[in-house]
Amino acid sequence: MSPFDYARASSVAEAVARIGSGGAFLAGGTNLLDHMRLGIRAPQQLVDVSRLPLTDITRRDDGVLHIGAMVRNSDMAAHPLIRQHMPLVAQALLAGASGQLRNMATTGGNLLQRTRCVYFQDLTTPCNKREPGSGCSAREGFGRYNALFGTSDACVAVHPSDLCVALAAVDATVVVEAAAGERRVPFAELHCLPGDTPQHDTSLAHGELITAVEIAPLPFAVNSHYRKVRERASYAFALVSVAAALDVRDGVVHAVRLALGGASHKPHRAARAEAALIGRPAVHEAFLAAADAELADARPGNDNAVKLPMLRNTIAAVLGGLAAGVGA
Amino acid sequence: MNLPVHLSVNGVPHELSLDPRTSVLDALRDHLGVMSVKKGCDHGQCGACTVLLNGRRVVPCLCLAVSYDGAEVVTAEGLGGGHPQGLHPLQQALIDHDGLQCGYCTPGQACSAVGMLEEFKAGQPSHVTPNLNAPFALSDDEIRERMSGNLCRCGAYVNIVAAIREVAK
Numbered sequence: 001m002s003p004f005d006y007a008r009a010s011s012v013a014e015a016v017a018r019i020g021s022g023g024a025f026l027a028g029g030t031n032l033l034d035h036m037r038l039g040i041r042a043p044q045q046l047v048d049v050s051r052l053p054l055t056d057i058t059r060r061d062d063g064v065l066h067i068g069a070m071v072r073n074s075d076m077a078a079h080p081l082i083r084q085h086m087p088l089v090a091q092a093l094l095a096g097a098s099g100q101l102r103n104m105a106t107t108g109g110n111l112l113q114r115t116r117c118v119y120f121q122d123l124t125t126p127c128n129k130r131e132p133g134s135g136c137s138a139r140e141g142f143g144r145y146n147a148l149f150g151t152s153d154a155c156v157a158v159h160p161s162d163l164c165v166a167l168a169a170v171d172a173t174v175v176v177e178a179a180a181g182e183r184r185v186p187f188a189e190l191h192c193l194p195g196d197t198p199q200h201d202t203s204l205a206h207g208e209l210i211t212a213v214e215i216a217p218l219p220f221a222v223n224s225h226y227r228k229v230r231e232r233a234s235y236a237f238a239l240v241s242v243a244a245a246l247d248v249r250d251g252v253v254h255a256v257r258l259a260l261g262g263a264s265h266k267p268h269r270a271a272r273a274e275a276a277l278i279g280r281p282a283v284h285e286a287f288l289a290a291a292d293a294e295l296a297d298a299r300p301g302n303d304n305a306v307k308l309p310m311l312r313n314t315i316a317a318v319l320g321g322l323a324a325g326v327g328a
Numbered sequence: 329m330n331l332p333v334h335l336s337v338n339g340v341p342h343e344l345s346l347d348p349r350t351s352v353l354d355a356l357r358d359h360l361g362v363m364s365v366k367k368g369c370d371h372g373q374c375g376a377c378t379v380l381l382n383g384r385r386v387v388p389c390l391c392l393a394v395s396y397d398g399a400e401v402v403t404a405e406g407l408g409g410g411h412p413q414g415l416h417p418l419q420q421a422l423i424d425h426d427g428l429q430c431g432y433c434t435p436g437q438a439c440s441a442v443g444m445l446e447e448f449k450a451g452q453p454s455h456v457t458p459n460l461n462a463p464f465a466l467s468d469d470e471i472r473e474r475m476s477g478n479l480c481r482c483g484a485y486v487n488i489v490a491a492i493r494e495v496a497k
Contacts, residue, residue, distance in 0.1 A: 006331060006348035006394050026395060033351075033390045034371050046348070048395050074384075078452040083460040094455040098477020099444055101372060103384045104391070234455060234476035 002042040008051065012177050012211055015049050019207045025049045027070060028105040030097070031113050039123050040114075040130055050106070054211055057081055063217035069108030069175075069210045073163070074099070076107055086215060088224035088243050092166035095228040098235050108210035111164060111174065111190065114201060115157035115265075116237050118142060128154040129198040143303035145239065148311075149264040151299060155198030158262050159191060160237050166226050167213065168267035169243040169259035175212040176204060182211075191266030198265070220247035220255055223325070227318050228261070229310055238262040240307050242314045246322035248282040256319070260294075260311060270294045273315065282323040287316040333393045337362060338406025344393070352388035352396055353377045356403065364404040364435035368479075375478035378436035378443070379403050385443025387477075404435030407442055418442055421491035429482035437478050441492050444474045448496070466496045 009015035019025065023045035026032060035041040054068035057079045065081055076082055077093035097105065119125045119137035126135035138146055138156050146156040164187075172187040190202050204210075224245035230236040241261030247254045256277045258270040273294035280286040291312040298308060330345040335352070337360055344359055353370070356362040356379070365388065368376030372390040379388050380402040388401075407416040418441050421427070428434045448470070453460050456473045464470070471492050472485070480488065 001349045004348060006392075008395070026392070029392060029395065030372055030390050033392065037370065046392075048392075050395055074447070074452060078450070083453065087460050090453065090460055091455075094453060094457075098375065099447065099474055100375060100378055100385050100387045100440065100477045101390075103443075104386050234473050 001036050001039075002044075004043055005045045006048065007045070008048040010051075012049075012052060012054070012209060015047050015052065016177050016179050016207060016209050019047050019209075020045050021206070023047055023207075025209055027109040028072070029109075030101050030105045031109065035114065035121075038121060040121065049209065054108075059085075065215040067107055067213045067215070069106060069212055071107045072103055073097070073105045073107070073110060074102040077102065084222070086166070086170060086218075086221050086224070088169060088221065088226045088245060089163065089166045089215075091226035092162040092228075092241075092243060095226060095238075095241070096162040107163075107213055110161055111167075111210060111213070112202065112204075113159070113161050116160045117145065117157040120157060129157060129194070132197070132199050139301065143301045144306070145237070145262070146301050146304045147264045148295075148298040148300050148304065148307055149268055150193040150266070151264075152194045152196065152198070154196055155194035155265065156301065157194070157198070157265060159201070159264065159266050161267070162226065162228060162238065162241060162261060164191070164267045165241055165259045165261035166243040167215070168269050169224075169245060169257040170215050170218050170221055171257075173214045173216070174210055175214060176208045177211045178205065178208045184214075187267075188269060194265045201265075218245065218257070221245040221257070223247065223322050224257075225318050225322055227314055229314055240311045240314060242311070242318045244315075244318045244322060246282070246319055248323050251281055253277045253280050253282050253286070258290075258294075258315065258319075260315075262307065263298075263311065270315075272297070277319075282319075284316055284320055287319040287323075288312065290319075291315040331394050333397045335360075335393065335396070335398075336400040338402055339409065346393050348392065348394045350393045352379075352381070352391040352393050352399075352401065355393040356388065356401065362403050362405065366432055366436060368433070368436075373479075374433070374436075375440060376433050376436040378440040378478060380439055380443050383443075383446070385440050385447075402439070404438050407438060416442060418445075418491065418495045421494045422488065425487045425491040425494070426484070427487040427491040428480075428484050433478060433480045433482075437475070437480065437488055440475060440478045441488075441495075444471075445492070445496060447474070466493075468493065471496070 024043035368374035
């Protein structure tokens, strides 16, 4: 691990004032320190934000859930407000990592996780995300985990977070502090598609600090679910995942939110499927048709076409469960 | 440049001067000689280094010691404080149930299980909890899911689960 200067920030303002051009914020450390040890990242400076007082989850008078960026994943998953109002968010958190890592990892850090593409993590192989211009090993190599949507010649990696899939489904807002002041980023605009610049995972500028995630009221999210499909029963990244909330009235889909994980460089909001479901009977055939509408745009490679039936069936199963009222 | 770091380990205070790159794991092993804490993967994947840090189970391989200045750490050596023969009931149960073979992962399993039982008592749900908003029991499925961050390559899982089940009663 390369040497770095270490400083602990005692306020958000101090953190964004102190961060230098070669610096990185340190929160839970579960991704950053691993990458520093692997040699993927070598920040010259760490500004430790782990003790900033951003550890509360509150429900404002307007019903908005405010989740501090330093809330640990385990605390967020266990919080009564999250469990009651946003079961898909709690389930997504609980589907990720291990008990130990959830006790360490923060809300803000979870949003900034980097891909688990094996070539990104292997310094001996080309990777445009790690070393722009070096090439993409995943296009021709081990491709089982590659993306289906929004890939580019430069990168076929997927975003690894479970939490982000749920937050994409419920249209969360990310509160960001920069030297110039606070700004608010709609969740759909936080993460990027790879294009020609796969080294960028998000639209955040260097030195901007996530201070909170906010979720506007979504009453029908009490009937929501997150389902993860993976190669082990626990403690593995997703092959695919589905986050959904469903509001059925008189047997007809009144409202629906659907987002897919393991599908793209960013959490994939399934807008086509949602549009295909509104006003339709909440039955299995309609769920499959909606999945087909969404997956029509998918561009699988040689190794990951298995994700198509996997997503199709998982979408239908999750929506079917929610229609039957066995969501959370 | 080294930085001063204060760590309490199993109730004993220590003043250290550490390179900022030093993990809590390396501080424990290389600077304080606490050898129950195993460096399995050093990437947060195996759980062999699990300790209780400020009362919660974590993997100290991914904790910078400077970031945890002032923390209270409990390792397998310290779990049994106040118990007969210096063994926590969970440690005794691991012995009684043959919950180990080579023993390398055992200190981490013990710390993880003690932390996990506290999480369960606090009502924290897990991935296999059927209903997030209803009471639930600590089934074997719950134990297995909650302990999935601790790998045992000998495959002593069946008896580790039995040991935890007994203590959880």
